[in-house]
Amino acid sequence: MNNKITVWFMMISMIWFTSCHKNRISKNTDxxxxxxxxxxxxxxxxxxxxLADTETETVxxxxxxxxxxxxxxxxxxxxxxxxxxxFDNTNVNIRMKKDSLIWISVTGVGFELARGxxxxxxxxFMDKFHKQYFVFSYEQLSRQYNFDLNFPLLQSVIIxxxxxxxxxxxxxxxxxxxxxxxxKEGRINIENFVAESNLKLTHLNATETGTTNTFSLxxxxxxxxxxxxxxxxxxxxxxxxxxxxxxxxxxTIRLKHSKVDxxxxxxxxxxxxxxxxxRKR
Numbered sequence: 001m002n003n004k005i006t007v008w009f010m011m012i013s014m015i016w017f018t019s020c021h022k023n024r025i026s027k028n029t030d031x032x033x034x035x036x037x038x039x040x041x042x043x044x045x046x047x048x049x050x051l052a053d054t055e056t057e058t059v060x061x062x063x064x065x066x067x068x069x070x071x072x073x074x075x076x077x078x079x080x081x082x083x084x085x086x087f088d089n090t091n092v093n094i095r096m097k098k099d100s101l102i103w104i105s106v107t108g109v110g111f112e113l114a115r116g117x118x119x120x121x122x123x124x125f126m127d128k129f130h131k132q133y134f135v136f137s138y139e140q141l142s143r144q145y146n147f148d149l150n151f152p153l154l155q156s157v158i159i160x161x162x163x164x165x166x167x168x169x170x171x172x173x174x175x176x177x178x179x180x181x182x183x184k185e186g187r188i189n190i191e192n193f194v195a196e197s198n199l200k201l202t203h204l205n206a207t208e209t210g211t212t213n214t215f216s217l218x219x220x221x222x223x224x225x226x227x228x229x230x231x232x233x234x235x236x237x238x239x240x241x242x243x244x245x246x247x248x249x250x251x252t253i254r255l256k257h258s259k260v261d262x263x264x265x266x267x268x269x270x271x272x273x274x275x276x277x278x279r280k281r
Contacts, residue, residue, distance in 0.1 A: 001068075008160055013212075014081045016159060056173045056174060056175050057174050058172070058173055059174045059179065061172055062173075062179045062199060064162060064181075065228070065229060066160075067161055067228050067262075069159075069262045070262075070264055071262070071264065071267055072094075072095070072098075072263070073094065073162060073260070074093070074095075074257050074260065075091065075257065076255055076257040077091060077092065077256045077258070078090045078255055079252075079254040079255075080252070080253055082250065083249055083250070091106070091107045091108070092104060092105070092106055092255075093105040094158065095268070096155070096217075097269070098155075099152070100119070100120065101269050102116075102151075103269040104116040104117075104118070108182060113129050117269065118151065119151065119165055122135060122137050123135070123136045124271070124273070132276070132277060132278050132279070133273050133278075133280065134281045136276065138150055147203050157234075158213045160182075160201060160230065160231040163190075163204070164185055164190060167183075169240035170183070174196075176202075177195065177197065178193040178196060179194040180194070180268070187208050189209065190204060190206045191204065193280070196212075198229055200222060202231075203216070203218050204216060204218075206218040214240075215238055216238075217235070218235040218237075219231035220232075220235070221233040223260075225260050225261070225262055226262045232257040232260065233254070233256050234255040235252075235254050236252070236254075238252075
């Protein structure tokens with residue numbers, strides 16, 4: 001596996017979460033309870049597309065259960081699959097300071113391959129294997145992907161909260177065993193499926209107006225972390241046509257946590273780019 005590509009996609013996968021209409025790849029995230037990567041997720045998760053024929057009713061706003069924390073740490077495995085790239089169960093350590101920092105360390109067999117730091121102003125990743133680093137501003141990324149990318153959005157993706165803030169006048173509908181919150185961000189229409197059983201966001205569908213580009217996100221394997229239900233598995237599915245030749249492509253992403261801790265003291269966020277590293281972007 002190309003370690004530089006591993007680092008690159010660790011960052012880009014988060015960006016794709018909010019920019020499926022500009023990306024050349026599409027996601028097909030399949031759920032697997034084992035350590036093998038992807039299986040047919042439709043066989044293990046409720047197919048929400050069938051809810052289109054289900055009678056709906058407007059209901060009072062729902063208080064969605066979300067994660068509150070000062071600091072958070074996680075040990076995880078990251079998997080990525082597309083037409084040209086395929087790697088499974090890359091070891092990742094994550095540290096977060098609420099509304100401020102996301103620190104990521106990618107490790108191999110006994111050593112660190114890469115380290116990343118996401119702040120409210122920028123995203124920096126060091127490829128320690130090739131002694132290179134990448135720097136991105138949210139303005140650059142938002143312009144490149146034609147989407148308002150920001151730190152709160154990335155933070156929400158990792159912890160399983162609503163990616164887009166619920167507005168006071170938000171309308172909920174009851175469909176089968178879900179409360180559905182519908183939102184619109186630019187050209188993207190979003191449906192958030194909140195499970196009636198635990199009031200947690202469990203599924204999200206996003207479609208781009210005027211195209212067949214789609215994005216979906218599933219949170220599963222909820223476990224108690226302190227007083228919160230935390231999703232220990234996240235699955236992303238992108239189905240996007242290339243703007244150049246209109247050829248469809250698929251991308252699947254999985255993040256599987258083995259340990260998550262909510263802590264009151266800073267776990268530390270060591271990050272320093274050595275002088276000998278070459279900036280690639």
